[in-house]
Every structure is written in structure tokens, then in C-alpha cells.
Amino acid sequence: MSEAKHEAYGLEKVVQHAHARTRGDLTGALATYIPELARVDPERFGIALVSVGGEVVGVGDVEVPFTIQSISKALAYCLALEAAGRDRVLAHVGVEPSGDAFNAIVFDPHTNRPYNPMVNAGAITVSGLLAQALGAEAFDVLLDRFSAAAGRKLGFDEAVYRSEAETGHRNRGIAHLLKNAGALEADVDATLDLYFRQCSILVTASDLARMGATLASIGENPLTGATVFAVEAVRGTLSVMFTCGMYDFAGNWAFDVGVPAKSGVGGGILGVVNRQLGIGTYSPRLDTKGNSVRGIAAFRELAEELGLHIFDPTNRGSAMLGAFSR
Numbered sequence: 001m002s003e004a005k006h007e008a009y010g011l012e013k014v015v016q017h018a019h020a021r022t023r024g025d026l027t028g029a030l031a032t033y034i035p036e037l038a039r040v041d042p043e044r045f046g047i048a049l050v051s052v053g054g055e056v057v058g059v060g061d062v063e064v065p066f067t068i069q070s071i072s073k074a075l076a077y078c079l080a081l082e083a084a085g086r087d088r089v090l091a092h093v094g095v096e097p098s099g100d101a102f103n104a105i106v107f108d109p110h111t112n113r114p115y116n117p118m119v120n121a122g123a124i125t126v127s128g129l130l131a132q133a134l135g136a137e138a139f140d141v142l143l144d145r146f147s148a149a150a151g152r153k154l155g156f157d158e159a160v161y162r163s164e165a166e167t168g169h170r171n172r173g174i175a176h177l178l179k180n181a182g183a184l185e186a187d188v189d190a191t192l193d194l195y196f197r198q199c200s201i202l203v204t205a206s207d208l209a210r211m212g213a214t215l216a217s218i219g220e221n222p223l224t225g226a227t228v229f230a231v232e233a234v235r236g237t238l239s240v241m242f243t244c245g246m247y248d249f250a251g252n253w254a255f256d257v258g259v260p261a262k263s264g265v266g267g268g269i270l271g272v273v274n275r276q277l278g279i280g281t282y283s284p285r286l287d288t289k290g291n292s293v294r295g296i297a298a299f300r301e302l303a304e305e306l307g308l309h310i311f312d313p314t315n316r317g318s319a320m321l322g323a324f325s326r
């Protein structure tokens with residue numbers, strides 16, 4: 001599409017087209033490791049965009065709540081960089097892509113630390129750092145901060161939390177191995193409790209887009225004006241989202257879509273177009289790596305249509321939204 005045509009169509013039309021072109025892909029499967037995730041409506045599909053100038057576009061099921069799951073890893077890492085400090089966080093969790101599945105039981109052999117905070121081993125270590133730094137208040141602080149990033153008070157799915165806690169033997173195994181390796185200092189049970197709780201926070205595609213916009217505007221929520229995260233923490237978070245956010249699909253994603261992102265097995269993807277846009281998608285059917293099939297397809301379409309790839313010289317996202325006009 002030419003630039004002129006884009007402007008005539010407007011961003012809403014571009015998003016509508018991305019939704020229409022990708023909604024027919026019914027491949028993939030719901031997560032089934034807990035009954036609550038296997039019960040969600042597989043047809044749901046929403047795409048939401050929020051600019052750093054505060055413009056909002058939503059198409060499809062953008063107000064349907066689902067559990068944030070692994071997308072919490074990105075925001076928890078951002079909070080840990082602040083609460084525990086950069087050096088302490090880096091001493092416990094690396095920043096190298098692992099190339100392994102999200103729940104792999106593998107640590108960096110050079111450091112005996114988890115590879116990065118975007119896979120379970122690293123995220124559990126981050127939850128431990130938060131549990132230590134914030135004590136019994138850790139979950140409340142985390143939920144408040146996630147809520148501030150979304151610009152509204154977020155809820156929590158008690159049933160998902162209970163199921164995660166009851167069935168999370170692999171995560172328990174990982175936590176004990178982290179403790180054995182010295183990467184995890186905090187109490188194993190307190191750490192896992194925080195990890196399972198943070199995975200069970202309820203969000204919508206619109207929330208993810210607003211959270212993304214908060215990261216895109218370097219920590220300030222563009223809709224509320226609140227300063228949610230420190231600049232340094234956002235920089236570190238976006239870096240690991242870019243290199244590790246899509247698990248063992250991260251390289252492919254960086255090549256094709258080219259924006260920092262984080263996915264979760266609840267079906268959400270949060271994407272950040274630096275200094276321009278937050279993008280949130282929801283579609284619960286997952287591919288074999290645990291990423292939303294239609295979410296990936298929608299991001300590919302948007303990246304192509306709007307030139308969102310970090311190295312794409314034809315970026316048109318901000319021009320269309322007037323994102324730099326304020």
C-alpha cells in the first residue's frame with residue numbers, strides 16, 4: 001500500500017484489515033495444562049493499539065479478559081530492575097537468548113544462572129528477587145504497578161492461580177534447582193506463590209496495548225500521565241523483550257516483525273514500537289512454542305502495513321497516529 005492510501009484509510013482501517021485477513025487462521029490449540037485455560041472460547045480475537053500520544057484503536061475482542069501468564073515476566077522484570085537494582089538482578093539472571101522452550105530446565109553453564117528473565121527459570125528467579133525486596137507486599141506492589149501501566153485496576157483469577165499452584169510441579173522443580181544453583185536466594189514457596197499469582201492477573205488486549213504504550217513512552221502511561229517505570233528499567237526490559245520475548249521463536253520474530261514483544265500461554269501478545277505504539281493482541285489458540293497463532297499473524301500484518309520493524313525505514317505508524325504531535 002502506498003503512504004497516501006494509508007493516510008486515506010486511517011489506522012483503524014489498517015487494523016480492521018489485519019484482523020480480517022488473519023482471523024480465518026484456526027490452526028493451533030488452546031493451552032490445556034490447567035482446565036481453566038482449556039475452557040476459554042477459542043474464537044476470540046482482538047487487536048488493540050495505543051499511541052504514545054494517547055490515540056486508541058481496537059478491533060474485535062479487545063475487552064475480553066484472560067490471564068496475562070508469561071507477559072507478566074516482562075513487567076515483573078522491569079519492576080525488579082527498580083526494586084532490586086540492576087546489578088543484583090544481572091547477578092542472578094542473564095540476558096542471553098536461550099533458544100530453548102519457555103519451560104526448559106536448563107541454565108547457562110558458564111554462570112549457573114538462568115539464561116534470561118523471559119523464560120520460566122529466569123522469571124521465577126525474578127519473582128524471588130521481588131519477594132526478597134518487597135516482602136509480603138510483593139504481589140500487591142506488582143499488581144498496583146501492572147495496573148498503573150494498564151491505566152486501570154486489574155483483577156486476578158483465583159481459580160487459575162489455584163490450578164497453577166496445584167499443578168505447577170515443573171515450575172516447582174525449576175525453583176528447587178535454581179535454589180540449588182544459588183541463583184534463587186528467596187524462599188522457594190514464597191517465590192512460586194508470587195510467580196503463580198502474577199501469571200493469574202487478568203488483562204484484555206486493550207490493557208496490553210496500554211501497557212505497551214507505557215513502555216513505548218519510556219515508563220509514562222500516555223493516557224493517565226502517571227510515571228509507572230523508571231527509564232533505565234524500561235530500557236533493560238525492552239532489550240530482553242526484543243531478544244528473548246517470544247521464547248525459541250525470538251529470532252524469527254525479530255527478523256520478521258522486529259519489535260520488542262512478550263507472549264503468554266493465555267493467548268496474549270504485548271508489543272512495543274519504541275516511542276510510538278503499544279500493541280496488544282488476544283487469540284488463545286497457540287502454536288507448538290506456546291505463542292498465539294493469530295497474534296503472530298496480526299503482528300506480521302501490522303509490521304508490514306505500517307513499517308513497524310525497528311530497522312524499517314518506511315515506518316508510518318507515528319505519522320498516521322500523530323504520535324509525535326504532542
Ligand SMILES: NC(=O)CC[C@H](N)C(=O)O
Pocket residue numbers: 069070071102103120164171199263264265266290
Ligand atoms: N508461557 C507461559 O505463559 C507460561 C506460564 C505458565 N503459567 C507457566 O509458568 O508454565
